[in-house]
Amino acid sequence: xxxxxxxxxxxxxxxxxxxxxxxxxxxxxxxxxxxxxxxxxxxxxxxxxxxxxxxxxxxxxxxxxxxxxxxxxxxxxxxxxxxxxxxxxxxxxxxxxxxxxxxxxxxxxxxxxxxxxxxxxxxxxxxxxxxxxxxxxxxxxxxxxxxxxxxxxxxxxxxxxxxxxxxxxxxxxxxxxxxxxxxxxxxxxxxxxxxxxxxxxxxxxxxxxxxxxxxxxxxxxxxxxxxxxxxxxxxxxxxxxxxxxxxxxxxxxxxxxxxxxxxxxxxxxxxxxxxxxxxxxxxxxxxxxxxxxxxxxxxxxxxxxxxxxxxxxxxxxxxxxxxxxxxxxxxxxxxxxxxxxxxxxxxxxxxxxxxxxxxxxxxxxxxxxxxxxxxxxxxxxxxxxxxxxxxxxxxxxxxxxxxxxxxxxxxxxxxxxxxxxxxxxxxxxxxxxxxxxxxxxxxxxxxxxxxxxxxxxxxxxxxxxxxx
Numbered sequence: 001x002x003x004x005x006x007x008x009x010x011x012x013x014x015x016x017x018x019x020x021x022x023x024x025x026x027x028x029x030x031x032x033x034x035x036x037x038x039x040x041x042x043x044x045x046x047x048x049x050x051x052x053x054x055x056x057x058x059x060x061x062x063x064x065x066x067x068x069x070x071x072x073x074x075x076x077x078x079x080x081x082x083x084x085x086x087x088x089x090x091x092x093x094x095x096x097x098x099x100x101x102x103x104x105x106x107x108x109x110x111x112x113x114x115x116x117x118x119x120x121x122x123x124x125x126x127x128x129x130x131x132x133x134x135x136x137x138x139x140x141x142x143x144x145x146x147x148x149x150x151x152x153x154x155x156x157x158x159x160x161x162x163x164x165x166x167x168x169x170x171x172x173x174x175x176x177x178x179x180x181x182x183x184x185x186x187x188x189x190x191x192x193x194x195x196x197x198x199x200x201x202x203x204x205x206x207x208x209x210x211x212x213x214x215x216x217x218x219x220x221x222x223x224x225x226x227x228x229x230x231x232x233x234x235x236x237x238x239x240x241x242x243x244x245x246x247x248x249x250x251x252x253x254x255x256x257x258x259x260x261x262x263x264x265x266x267x268x269x270x271x272x273x274x275x276x277x278x279x280x281x282x283x284x285x286x287x288x289x290x291x292x293x294x295x296x297x298x299x300x301x302x303x304x305x306x307x308x309x310x311x312x313x314x315x316x317x318x319x320x321x322x323x324x325x326x327x328x329x330x331x332x333x334x335x336x337x338x339x340x341x342x343x344x345x346x347x348x349x350x351x352x353x354x355x356x357x358x359x360x361x362x363x364x365x366x367x368x369x370x371x372x373x374x375x376x377x378x379x380x381x382x383x384x385x386x387x388x389x390x391x392x393x394x395x396x397x398x399x400x401x402x403x404x405x406x407x408x409x410x411x412x413x414x415x416x417x418x419x420x421x422x423x424x425x426x427x428x429x430x431x432x433x434x435x436x437x438x439x440x441x442x443x444x445x446x447x448x449x450x451x452x453x454x455x456x457x458x459x460x461x462x463x464x465x466x467x468x
Contacts, residue, residue: 034152035179049079053102055130056130071165071168075172082172088121125143128142136159137160138157173186188464190207191205191206191236193205193459204224211451222241224239225252226460227460229464231279234259234260237257239276267304274290275321278324285300295318297319297320312354316338322334330373331349331373332346333376337363342364343358343364346393374393375419375423376392387402401441401445404430404432405432412430412431415430424442429461437454438452
């Protein structure tokens with residue numbers, strides 16, 4: 001794990017600077033926003049994405065073609081997930097893209113013609129070519145706004161063989177930012193626990209948001225729970241039932257693991273539960289649940305594990321668990337059964353101002369904040385199964401996002417929500433296939449799709465950025 005993260009190369013993204021006199025199609029003034037996010041929910045833009053052209057001097061072998069196909073499919077999936085676009089079928093193209101260059105005519109005598117793309121209703125055209133020299137991939141991409149017959153940008157991305165998915169994700173981010181003013185989330189990752197290591201153990205894994213690039217973090221050969229990202233993206237915290245030789249028992253201890261250093265630190269091994277880690281936005285404190293021989297309550301702890309401050313006290317033996325810190329650092333959302341059944345509550349960061357914000361259903365759990373602190377997602381038990389809901393922090397504007405049926409005809413459980421870093425998507429766990437797999441859905445409940453397709457089970461994903 002240490003070696004893998006330490007050797008991940010940083011993708012170099014070089015922006016070509018074109019002369020206005022030689023390539024007048026490219027924008028030279030202040031950035032124009034081509035897609036307004038609010039309007040994208042009503043109308044999707046038509047985008048043409050031809051296959052990426054191999055432009056190397058050495059004849060393309062099967063490995064080279066596979067690299068190009070991987071980058072193409074990755075970009076297509078990213079743009080499809082964004083929900084901004086509708087793709088034009090390749091059989092509707094009026095030009096053979098393999099016969100034209102990446103640039104337009106007449107700037108390039110062999111260039112494509114905007115008129116051919118305008119006729120089929122294209123709004124955005126992406127032309128990309130790649131070459132492989134030694135162990136290095138170079139992807140050259142041009143994005144065009146067809147109605148205005150001008151370029152949006154042209155960039156070159158370089159990386160080693162094996163980095164093709166990361167190169168593609170980087171372009172997709174840049175393309176979304178060029179059109180909307182906000183970068184995509186395609187370089188984000190998740191940390192999650194899973195049984196994919198084999199046996200009855202659950203270990204911690206880090207993977208790309210789309211399920212690729214899986215790396216195992218923990219090797220306790222026991223049960224790991226509730227992973228969380230540190231704000232700097234350099235480490236993760238999690239709980240694992242670790243064996244204590246002196247007592248000859250296992251305890252739910254809290255650990256931190258450095259993704260670059262490969263070093264593991266024991267943060268808290270207080271007797272009982274040490275779980276539910278949530279960092280404050282500045283990374284100075286960890287909020288967690290401790291039982292210490294009694295009922296679980298929420299505590300604030302310094303990141304070295306030395307200093308504690310109690311945040312909740314019952315009442316009357318109530319459990320207070322699953323703290324989630326708002327990104328603005330002002331509020332804590334948590335689950336508590338102080339009303340008789342587990343419900344979602346919020347409070348100020350110092351524990352004052354406790355307010356119940358959910359009232360429906362048998363129980364509600366696993367709250368997760370949107371990046372702008374304006375929404376909370378949670379899993380709610382309703383009519384015999386869990387579904388994902390989203391609401392305002394005060395409990396108003398409650399909306400159900402999920403509903404799925406198993407092959408047996410029974411409703412599936414959808415739980416453990418986590419917001420994407422751009423706030424446009426929610427990842428969750430669903431058992432609709434018989435296994436607990438990862439899915440994502442837009443915050444308005446549209447464009448639901450499966451992320452993991454395997455025979456493993458996944459638990460409590462947390463979406464974040466791993467700063468490589």
